[in-house]
Every structure is written in C-alpha cells, then in structure tokens.
Amino acid sequence: MAEKQINPWLKLALELGPVLVFFIGFGRMKDQTFTIFGNDYSGFLVMTALFIPLLLLTTGIVWALTGKLSKMQVATVVLVVVFGGLSVWLKDERFFKAKPTLIYLLFGGILGFGLLRGKSYLRLVMDEALPMQAEGWMILTRRITAFFFGLAVANEVIWRNFSTEAWVNFKTFGLTAALFLFFMTQGRLMQKYGIEKDDEAA
Structure with a gap:
C-alpha cells in the first residue's frame, strides 16, 4: 500500500506533539504528588501515564492519514507502552x-x-x-x-x-x-x- 502524502507540518506536529505535551506537563507537575486509587504518583509518572495513550492516538492518526508506519515508529510505540507501563505500574x-x-x-x-x-x-x-x-x-x-x-x-x-x-x-x-x-x-x-x-x- 502506497504511503499517502500529508502536510509535513501536520505530520511533524503529530510526531513531536506528545513529547512537547510531556515536557510542558512535567514542568508544571514535577514537584507535585498525586493520590490515585489510594496510590501516590509523582508528576513524572502521571505524565508518563498520559504520554502513552497520547502517543498511541497520534501514531494512529498518522497511520490513518498516511496508510503506513515505519518500523522505527512501531518499535518506539511498543517500547513506550512496555517500559512506560512498567514505570507507572511499579512506580519506578x-x-x-x-x-x-x-x-x-x-x-x-x-x-x-x-x-x-x-x-x-x-x-x-x-x-x-x-x-x-x-x-x-x-x-x-x-x-x-x-x-x-x-x-x-x-x-x-x-x-x-x-x-x-x-x-x-x-x-x-x-x-x-x-x-x-x-x-x-x-x-x-x-x-x-x-x-x-x-x-x-x-
């Protein structure tokens, strides 16, 4: 399946957007602790938990618009889900x-x-x-x-x-x-x- 062309600025925004959201969110919450379902989480872990679905969403949009994902994009998403999930789950x-x-x-x-x-x-x-x-x-x-x-x-x-x-x-x-x-x-x-x-x- 041939890759569809989309606006390069839109593609860049979708690829870098989750990283920038993580950076801005961490800057605002880095000194805070959040209690969720009886467990305490640092601002870093909260942003990690938000980063995972956001990355999945933007990657899905890229795939829907272009019809293709590179092996690098797929590998990155898999490692983010696995290691980001472990960080949140184990609070590490x-x-x-x-x-x-x-x-x-x-x-x-x-x-x-x-x-x-x-x-x-x-x-x-x-x-x-x-x-x-x-x-x-x-x-x-x-x-x-x-x-x-x-x-x-x-x-x-x-x-x-x-x-x-x-x-x-x-x-x-x-x-x-x-x-x-x-x-x-x-x-x-x-x-x-x-x-x-x-x-x-x-």
Whole structure:
C-alpha cells in the first residue's frame, strides 16, 4: 500500500506533539504528588501515564492519514507502552528513562548486523526519499550506527547521574538537537554520493 502524502507540518506536529505535551506537563507537575486509587504518583509518572495513550492516538492518526508506519515508529510505540507501563505500574521512573537507551541500542544493533552482512538496512527504508550510491549508503549507515550507540551511552549517563528534570530537558531538546545536527553534518556525504532523479531514471 502506497504511503499517502500529508502536510509535513501536520505530520511533524503529530510526531513531536506528545513529547512537547510531556515536557510542558512535567514542568508544571514535577514537584507535585498525586493520590490515585489510594496510590501516590509523582508528576513524572502521571505524565508518563498520559504520554502513552497520547502517543498511541497520534501514531494512529498518522497511520490513518498516511496508510503506513515505519518500523522505527512501531518499535518506539511498543517500547513506550512496555517500559512506560512498567514505570507507572511499579512506580519506578527508571524503566521509562531507560527506554531511549533500548531504542537506540535496538536501531544501532539492527543496522550493525546489516553492516556485518555487507548490507545497508538503512537504504531499504530511506532509498526512495534519499537516492544515493551504494558506497554512500554504507558510509552513512556506519555513521548512524555509531551515532545511535553514542546516544544510548549519553542517555544512560544523563538519567543515572542527573536529576529527572535534567533528563526530561535532555530527552526533549538534547536528543532532538543531536539528531538534527547529525543529519546537517552529513550534507557533504549526501552531495557526493547523491543520485539525481534524472540520472536514476536513465
């Protein structure tokens, strides 16, 4: 089934909306404790409990509008539901904080496995959007694999050694900025190995 095109700003809002809602909500409730059905929950856990259905809702809307979800989106939703749910159920923030580590280890591990086989799994999911020569894909895949492992280490350092507020800021802005800067620095590689659509058709 071909992916339907939607307004890119709408898609961005649906993908980033739950993260921004979590950040704003945590900022307002971080020092509060809520008693629900006789159990006490921190503001962080309350926002985690709200984040899960919100992410499911926005992901469902993306799927309904485009007819497609990437494997990365599906894996992210599954890990959020599992580890976010464990955090709320066990009242232990560590599960949700460790979730980005597992996501980046998973993605890095999958790409790394492909590299060991001499293949770029990244190319399989991005080739249509970013046509490049095979050599370019292998270089980009090696870089992204190392980058994902680096993000996993960074997340572990932050959540284990800094406050919850520092981790939320890092998760909301630090990881997003790191991803943006990484792809910005790959411009020369994409220019060198990029394939023009006219060339590809020929």
